[in-house]
Amino acid sequence: MSLMAEVGQKAFDLGVPLAVHLDVTYRCNERCIHCYLDHDDHGEMTTAEIKRTLDQLAEAGVFFLSLSGGEVFLRRDFFEIVEHARSQLFAVKIKTNAVMIGEAEAQRLRALNIDTIQISLYSHRPEVHDAITKLPHSFERTVRGIRFLRDQGLRVTIANVLMTSNIADHSGVQQLAAELGVHYTLDPTITPMMDGDTAVLDLRVGGKELEDIMHSPALVPNQEEFCAPPKPVTEDDLDGYSCSAAHSFCYISPYGDVFPCVQFPLPTGNIRRERFLDIWNHSPQMNEVRSIRARDLTVCSSCSHVSSCSRCPGLAYMEGNMRGPSTADCEKSFYRTGVVTANMLRQGLSKPRSKAPLVQIQPVAVPA
Amino acid sequence: MSETYITRSTAIAARILAGEVMVMNSADSTFFTLNEVASVIWQAADGHTPLDRIVRDQVCEQFEVDAAEAQTDAEKFVAELSAHGILLVSDHPFPQESAR
Numbered sequence: 001m002s003l004m005a006e007v008g009q010k011a012f013d014l015g016v017p018l019a020v021h022l023d024v025t026y027r028c029n030e031r032c033i034h035c036y037l038d039h040d041d042h043g044e045m046t047t048a049e050i051k052r053t054l055d056q057l058a059e060a061g062v063f064f065l066s067l068s069g070g071e072v073f074l075r076r077d078f079f080e081i082v083e084h085a086r087s088q089l090f091a092v093k094i095k096t097n098a099v100m101i102g103e104a105e106a107q108r109l110r111a112l113n114i115d116t117i118q119i120s121l122y123s124h125r126p127e128v129h130d131a132i133t134k135l136p137h138s139f140e141r142t143v144r145g146i147r148f149l150r151d152q153g154l155r156v157t158i159a160n161v162l163m164t165s166n167i168a169d170h171s172g173v174q175q176l177a178a179e180l181g182v183h184y185t186l187d188p189t190i191t192p193m194m195d196g197d198t199a200v201l202d203l204r205v206g207g208k209e210l211e212d213i214m215h216s217p218a219l220v221p222n223q224e225e226f227c228a229p230p231k232p233v234t235e236d237d238l239d240g241y242s243c244s245a246a247h248s249f250c251y252i253s254p255y256g257d258v259f260p261c262v263q264f265p266l267p268t269g270n271i272r273r274e275r276f277l278d279i280w281n282h283s284p285q286m287n288e289v290r291s292i293r294a295r296d297l298t299v300c301s302s303c304s305h306v307s308s309c310s311r312c313p314g315l316a317y318m319e320g321n322m323r324g325p326s327t328a329d330c331e332k333s334f335y336r337t338g339v340v341t342a343n344m345l346r347q348g349l350s351k352p353r354s355k356a357p358l359v360q361i362q363p364v365a366v367p368a
Numbered sequence: 369m370s371e372t373y374i375t376r377s378t379a380i381a382a383r384i385l386a387g388e389v390m391v392m393n394s395a396d397s398t399f400f401t402l403n404e405v406a407s408v409i410w411q412a413a414d415g416h417t418p419l420d421r422i423v424r425d426q427v428c429e430q431f432e433v434d435a436a437e438a439q440t441d442a443e444k445f446v447a448e449l450s451a452h453g454i455l456l457v458s459d460h461p462f463p464q465e466s467a468r
Contacts, residue, residue: 004399007390014386063383063390091381091392113379115394155394 011061011248012241015290017280018248019064020057021262024050024081025254026070030097030133032120034163034203036193037070044254047077049272051084053252056276058088068095070254073105082112091115095159098145099138106148117149118185121158122165124172132165146180156182162213163190163203171218186219189328191263192318204328206352211335229337230304237307238295245313246289250280260289264314266322289313292323299325303342305333327352370459374422374446375415380454382410391454398452405431405438406445413455415462419446 001009011018025044026037045053057065065085072078072094085092093116094109101109109117119142123129126139149156158177160170170186177184188205192198205213213219220226241247245261246268252258256271258279268286269279280286292313295301298321300311310333315326325343331352333341344352376382381392389407391400402410405427412422423442428435449455456462 003401007385007401011385016385018385058383061383061385063381063385063392087378089378089380089382091394113381113394115381115392153395155397 008244008248012244015281016061016248017057017250018062019066019244020062020250020252021066021068022050022053022057022252023068023070023254023262024072024078025075027074028069028071028097029074029099030071030135030138032122032133033165034132034161034190034200036191036200038194039070042255044075045256045272047080049256050077050081053256053271053276054081054085054088054090056271058090060277060280063091064093065090066093066095071100072096073100079108079112082109082114086112086114093118095120096145097133097138097142098149099135099141101145101148103148106145106152106154109149110152110154114154116155116157118157118159119146119149121146121160121173121176123169124176125169128166128169132163143176143180146182150181156180158182158184160184160186161190162186162188162205164205165203167205167209170213174218186213188213188332189263191315206331207335210331214332214336227336227338229339230306230308230333233304233306238293238301240294240307241290241292242294242311242313246286250286258283258286260286261314263312264289264317264322266314266317289322296323297325298323299343299346304339305330305337305341309333309341371418371420372443372446373415373417373458373461374409374413374419374450375456375458375462376410376413377454377456384411391449393452393454395453398454400449400452400454405433405441409442409445410455415456415464419443 008018026039027041028039073096082092092114094114095118098119121129121142122132129139130136146156158173160173162170174184188210190201190204193200215227217223245264250258250260251262252271257267258269258271260266260268266285268283294306300306309329311329312326313322315328316322316324319327327343330341330343334344334352340350383390387404387407389402389410408426408430409422412426419442420439423439427433427438427442446455446457450457
């Protein structure tokens with residue numbers, strides 16, 4: 001186990017929120033076809049409120065801080081927020097489309113010793129990328145921003161969300177990342193929109209295409225281990241948990257709502273009304289999420305994949321039961337290994353259905 | 369013999385987890401966790417308390433250690449973290465709130 005993994009396990013065991021994802025705005029200068037956010041501003045936290053939040057997160061033991069959106073640079077106070085975060089010695093990761101990053105912004109980020117900057121890029125072909133973002137010339141501006149950041153010696157990762165619109169382009173983006181001298185990561189996860197509209201799920205990659213991705217040595221180097229059939233389930237596996245959500249990780253929205261994860265829209269409290277640590281330690285919802293062991297799962301506890309599945313409790317919650325299966329992850333487990341899941345057997349399926357009936361939950365209403 | 373003064377670099381990320389300090393330097397991707405004794409030295413690295421006084425007043429007070437051995441270990445620890453830019457070392461006190 002690496003030192004980083006040891007620290008992560010220690011935080012998990014102690015219930016310390018080691019990592020937090022904070023969206024500072026939902027506003028955006030792009031209108032990506034797969035995005036789940038409502039981009040109108042419904043009352044973002046002020047600069048002072050975000051600074052107070054950061055102080056509370058530092059006090060709670062948060063080390064890894066992801067600042068994301070929306071597009072973070074649409075906040076005029078974004079550098080002030082980052083400066084405050086760094087003064088509190090967080091390891092800061094920024095997620096952006098880099099459209100608004102010029103040389104001066106890159107220099108400021110370098111001076112602030114940002115750990116990583118993750119940038120969304122959908123294709124190596126400008127016309128495909130721009131068609132997804134719906135912002136003309138966004139490819140050109142994003143790649144220029146990446147170059148400025150790279151030239152400052154910052155660690156840059158291109159995040160390539162994969163969907164039906166760019167399914168053919170992942171190898172091109174990977175090659176572009178190599179040419180630019182930056183890291184590459186691929187994510188085939190598409191979530192429904194905040195207003196409950198699930199039409200966006202039609203963009204999900206599934207079936208043979210998902211299988212091809214899982215079995216691509218260029219995308220998954222450790223093929224033998226990754227695609228191996230699941231090992232026999234042990235008692236330790238059944239005592240295990242799904243992920244770090246509510247154990248050592250949580251998500252905070254621009255409105256101060258606290259959730260177990262960015263992909264787990266179960267309201268647990270609002271930082272404008274309560275202290276972060278009170279929500280983290282005492283929220284019944286947070287405690288319910290962290291109490292769920294693999295043996296408590298309604299279907300997955302009897303599934304051969306239970307120890308190796310990437311089951312997302314947030315996606316399961318969006319299907320109606322946080323203890324139930326996450327169909328998107330059942331699909332991944334099946335196409336990764338070729339072994340049918342308990343959820344599929346229950347439904348009499350020999351192949352997964354391509355679209356789960358997900359719903360999205362609205363943020364917590366803040367009383368006046 | 370001149371004094372050694374140490375101060376924490378503000379270029380790094382750091383947090384205390386269960387009494388031990390974790391430190392990351394984004395410039396060279398180094399990640400450290402400090403044991404309890406090293407964590408005490410880290411927390412006392414205020415830029416104007418000499419290292420030998422930190423060892424005498426903090427380390428030897430809180431842990432059952434031989435003073436000479438503790439001083440040698442502290443110097444090794446300081447040299448290692450200094451090499452990674454995580455601690456800054458000087459033979460003069462650091463100015464208060466200096467840019468680091």
